[in-house]
Amino acid sequence: MSDYDKISFEDLGGVHETMSGTVVAARYIRAGASEETKAWSTALGTAVGAGAGQLLGGGSGRVASTVGFGVVGALAGRGIAEGFGTHAQELTVKVGNGRKYTVTQPIYKQFGAIPVGTRGTLHVGNGRSRFVPN
Numbered sequence: 185m186s187d188y189d190k191i192s193f194e195d196l197g198g199v200h201e202t203m204s205g206t207v208v209a210a211r212y213i214r215a216g217a218s219e220e221t222k223a224w225s226t227a228l229g230t231a232v233g234a235g236a237g238q239l240l241g242g243g244s245g246r247v248a249s250t251v252g253f254g255v256v257g258a259l260a261g262r263g264i265a266e267g268f269g270t271h272a273q274e275l276t277v278k279v280g281n282g283r284k285y286t287v288t289q290p291i292y293k294q295f296g297a298i299p300v301g302t303r304g305t306l307h308v309g310n311g312r313s314r315f316v317p318n
Contacts, residue, residue, distance in 0.1 A: 199309050199310070200307040200308060200309035200310065201307075201308045201309055202305050202306065202307050202308075203279040203280065203305070203306045203308070204279065204280060204303070204304075204305060204306075205277040205278055205279040205280070205285070205303070205304065205305070205306045205315070206277065206278055206301065206302065206303050206304075207275050207276070207277055207298055207299070207300050207301060207302045207303075207304075207315065208276050208277070208278045208284065208300060209275070209276035209300060210273055210274070210275050210276070210297075210298060210299060210300050211273065211274050212271065212272070212273055212297070213272045213273065213274050213288065214270070214271060214272065221265050222262055222265040224265075225261040225262060225264055225265035226258050226261045226262045226265070227258075227261070228261050229257040229258050229259070229260050229261020229262065229264070230254050230255075230257050230258040230261065231254075231257070232257050232261075233253040233254045233255070233256050233257015233258065233260070234250050234251075234253060234254035234257065236253045236257070237249040237250035237251070237252060237253030237254060238250050240253070241253075270290050270291075271290070271291045272288055272289060272290045272291060273288070273289060273291055273297060273298060274286060274287075274288045275287050275288075275289070275298060275315050277304075277306045277315055279306060285306060285308065285313065287306065287308075287313040287314060287315055289313075289314050289315065295316075295317055298315065298317055302317050302318075303317070303318050304316050304317040304318045305318070
């Protein structure tokens with residue numbers, strides 16, 4: 185089963201309107217981790233780093249070790265969160281009635297990047313949309 189074929193529980197039983205259309209504009213985007221995820225990753229990194237600093241530091245250097253490792257852990261946690269993400273596209277699709285719709289979606293492995301001029305089906309509904317090439 186490919187990533188394209190997977191749906192979330194919220195989409196079960198959903199209704200989508202489908203329209204034939206052509207991609208008239210396409211641009212690459214990167215969908216990354218949310219600010220909330222980055223904050224949690226930074227906090228977790230800080231805790232793990234500070235804990236390691238507590239264990240490794242001794243005597244009068246324990247406080248400096250705890251703070252130093254905490255800072256390094258925070259930077260590592262934030263960096264890891266910023267590394268998560270997926271390559272995506274923002275597609276503008278013109279449908280039969282002349283209306284244009286813009287949809288953002290991941291670049292699915294089985295389709296690759298979708299170029300301007302591609303004909304396919306636009307699925308719109310449930311607060312989510314996607315374009316599937318013919």
